[in-house]
Amino acid sequence: MSSRLPSIAVRNVGRNRRRSLITGVTIVFGVAMVLVVRGFTGGAAKMMVDDVVQGRVGAIQVHKTGYVDNADSVPTRLNLPYDEALRAKMLAVPHVKGVTGRLTFNGLVSNGSQQTMFIGRGMDQAHELEACPKARTLVAKGEPLEAQDGAVAMLGFELGESFKVGPGSMVTLQSTSPGGRSNALDLKVKGLTTSTFPFENKRVVTLPLATAQALVGLDGRVTEYVVAIDDLEHLDETADTLRATLGPEFEVHTWRELQPFVRDIIARQVFVLGAIAFVLFVIVLTGIINTMLMSVFERVREIGTLLAVGVRRRQVMVMFLIEAAVIGALGGAAGVALGRAVVGYFGWRGIPFKLSGVSGSNVMYPFNTLQFTAAAFVVAVLGAVFAALWPAWRASRLNPVEALRS
Amino acid sequence: MPHLIELSGIKKSYQLGLTEVVALRGVDLTVDVGEFTVVTGPSGSGKTTLLNIIGCLDRASAGKYVLDGIDVSDRDFDDLADVRNQKIGFIFQNFNLIPVLNVAENIEFPCSVRPGGEDAATLRARVEKLADEVGLKQYLHHKPDELSGGQRQRVAIARALITRPRLVLADEPTANLDSKTSDQIIDLMLQLNKLEGVTFLFSTHDPRVVKHARRALAISDGQMVDGALAH
Ligand SMILES: Nc1ncnc2c1ncn2[C@@H]1O[C@H](COP(=O)(O)OP(=O)(O)OP(=O)(O)O)[C@@H](O)[C@H]1O
Ligand SMILES: [Mg+2]
Numbered sequence: 142m143s144s145r146l147p148s149i150a151v152r153n154v155g156r157n158r159r160r161s162l163i164t165g166v167t168i169v170f171g172v173a174m175v176l177v178v179r180g181f182t183g184g185a186a187k188m189m190v191d192d193v194v195q196g197r198v199g200a201i202q203v204h205k206t207g208y209v210d211n212a213d214s215v216p217t218r219l220n221l222p223y224d225e226a227l228r229a230k231m232l233a234v235p236h237v238k239g240v241t242g243r244l245t246f247n248g249l250v251s252n253g254s255q256q257t258m259f260i261g262r263g264m265d266q267a268h269e270l271e272a273c274p275k276a277r278t279l280v281a282k283g284e285p286l287e288a289q290d291g292a293v294a295m296l297g298f299e300l301g302e303s304f305k306v307g308p309g310s311m312v313t314l315q316s317t318s319p320g321g322r323s324n325a326l327d328l329k330v331k332g333l334t335t336s337t338f339p340f341e342n343k344r345v346v347t348l349p350l351a352t353a354q355a356l357v358g359l360d361g362r363v364t365e366y367v368v369a370i371d372d373l374e375h376l377d378e379t380a381d382t383l384r385a386t387l388g389p390e391f392e393v394h395t396w397r398e399l400q401p402f403v404r405d406i407i408a409r410q411v412f413v414l415g416a417i418a419f420v421l422f423v424i425v426l427t428g429i430i431n432t433m434l435m436s437v438f439e440r441v442r443e444i445g446t447l448l449a450v451g452v453r454r455r456q457v458m459v460m461f462l463i464e465a466a467v468i469g470a471l472g473g474a475a476g477v478a479l480g481r482a483v484v485g486y487f488g489w490r491g492i493p494f495k496l497s498g499v500s501g502s503n504v505m506y507p508f509n510t511l512q513f514t515a516a517a518f519v520v521a522v523l524g525a526v527f528a529a530l531w532p533a534w535r536a537s538r539l540n541p542v543e544a545l546r547s
Numbered sequence: 548m549p550h551l552i553e554l555s556g557i558k559k560s561y562q563l564g565l566t567e568v569v570a571l572r573g574v575d576l577t578v579d580v581g582e583f584t585v586v587t588g589p590s591g592s593g594k595t596t597l598l599n600i601i602g603c604l605d606r607a608s609a610g611k612y613v614l615d616g617i618d619v620s621d622r623d624f625d626d627l628a629d630v631r632n633q634k635i636g637f638i639f640q641n642f643n644l645i646p647v648l649n650v651a652e653n654i655e656f657p658c659s660v661r662p663g664g665e666d667a668a669t670l671r672a673r674v675e676k677l678a679d680e681v682g683l684k685q686y687l688h689h690k691p692d693e694l695s696g697g698q699r700q701r702v703a704i705a706r707a708l709i710t711r712p713r714l715v716l717a718d719e720p721t722a723n724l725d726s727k728t729s730d731q732i733i734d735l736m737l738q739l740n741k742l743e744g745v746t747f748l749f750s751t752h753d754p755r756v757v758k759h760a761r762r763a764l765a766i767s768d769g770q771m772v773d774g775a776l777a778h
Contacts, residue, residue, distance in 0.1 A: 451628045
């Protein structure tokens with residue numbers, strides 16, 4: 142390729158300004174739109190993952206082997222000792238930031254007139270925040286649990302509302318030990334919790350670990366260890382190390398395995414995003430094919446001249462492809478700027494996510510990764526080149542005699 | 548010395564739907580190096596067709612064509628592109644300058660698409676010399692749409708000469724110019740024919756132009772006609 146043809150290609154972009162602008166603008170909006178949609182779905186996904194990982198499940202959980210397969214029956218018989226040695230062993234694994242123990246069980250809760258099933262979670266308040274740092278922020282009403290709390294409980298807000306109880310009310314929890322001995326405790330409601338997951342709001346009762354242990358007769362034991370890690374990038378690797386460290390008596394699961402529901406929502410979002418991006422891609426591509434074809438028809442005689450003075454067919458083709466690449470790059474860059482400006486603004490302001498009937502709320506922060514932004518730009522450029530292939534090919538196949546006669 | 552152009556039995560026909568239009572019916576023609584030749588003939592007589600074949604833009608349906616010792620009758624498109632670039636300069640009726648390039652860049656263009664090529668300074672000097680010879684030294688940085696028709700055709704002439712071609716072909720180079728400008732353009736071509744020693748072959752309708760030529764050929768209904776005058 143000579144030095145002059147690329148420069149002609151670049152200058153040709155500015156020739157029919159209006160048309161290049163129209164093509165450019167479709168690319169700008171296509172790219173900006175993809176970044177915005179991705180920014181918002183990514184923000185929503187991150188909000189959900191944060192809620193799960195930092196507020197509920199933790200990044201990784203360790204159970205007695207067999208527990209998760211039987212989790213629906215809440216098998217308190219598959220329990221583990223809760224001791225400092227075991228905690229220390231897990232804390233020593235690279236990337237592990239915090240470890241806490243929980244006792245999960247089921248039972249019946251009543252307010253004196255109504256009674257319903259619940260899932261109970263005994264939480265070690267001394268370590269809970271190390272493993273689930275956002276647990277505290279998910280309190281809709283009343284106060285979060287503290288280390289010194291005794292005979293108190295937190296109810297999911299929908300459960301609390303249907304029972305017409307709030308901070309200060311009394312509820313009775315009933316449950317059975319693994320051996321089948323039943324027990325009941327009167328507890329004071331300290332507050333109501335909220336989650337993005339309806340199940341948590343309707344069914345879960347949270348209480349101090351010692352209180353839970355007393356209720357189900359499992360002193361000094363837990364059903365799970367919750368592990369926080371420094372960065373979710375290291376999720377699988379850390380889970381593997383834990384598995385190797387703890388041995389076959391323990392099973393290790395990541396939040397993805399424990400909350401397939403969330404994982405599936407995110408997968409669906411990615412799919413929808415892909416579909417939107419594809420539709421936009423096709424629309425923009427069609428636009429580019431159109432403009433490039435018009436450019437070719439408009440410049441038939443000029444192409445004839447190029448061919449006459451000895452420019453090769455392939456060079457004519459490359460010339461149009463370069464023109465398209467320049468339009469793609471300019472439109473892509475402007476689209477990235479626009480998309481990131483919109484996403485950046487909402488990412489800075491945050492979007493409060495009101496959950497129906499909750500007084501507290503989550504905030505979603507849309508964001509785009511650098512990789513995704515770069516990929517959107519590259520796709521814009523390559524897409525423009527791809528769309529120009531056919532028009533460019535037609536230009537290169539012109540018969541110089543016919544072209545010069547036009 | 549061998550002829551620069553040797554056409555023998557050149558035929559060309561076009562298929563228009565079911566009918567066959569015969570544009571050239573067996574043309575024999577030789578042109579020697581340094582000649583300044585004009586081809587005349589009525590509209591539709593086959594001038595453009597003949598020049599396109601001589602210019603390696605089109606291929607004859609039958610016959611043999613040897614250009615500068617090379618038989619180009621059966622070369623493929625890319626080969627012909629090279630032959631055109633190396634050996635032939637083109638001047639068109641519609642000037643056909645590249646609108647996004649300025650005068651200097653337009654003149655230089657055929658050299659810039661060559662693989663390899665001369666060094667930039669030598670090329671630049673030659674562009675300026677040619678621009679001077681065609682009287683456009685002051686206009687090197689102007690775009691084609693800032694020039695008059697006559698000036699544009701001067702740029703085209705300089706562009707046709709930049710590659711030091713063996714042959715310059717011009718199909719009705721003055722058809723879009725007024726008579727005074729036409730005379731100037733023909734004078735310029737004559738001058739360059741002497742100065743650069745390039746062979747010129749052009750077509751025209753215009754009898755006023757014909758009288759400038761040293762050799763005039765007539766074509767009618769696809770055949771060369773006798774009685775072509777030689778000055
Ligand atoms: N692409 C084509 N398809 C069909 N017929 C053609 C084509 N090109 C030329 N012809 C025909 O061939 C004949 C010669 O045409 P050509 O253009 O060579 O004539 P010309 O002498 O250059 O005419 P003019 O003075 O009008 O430019 C005409 O009858 C023309 O209609
Ligand atoms: Mg003609």
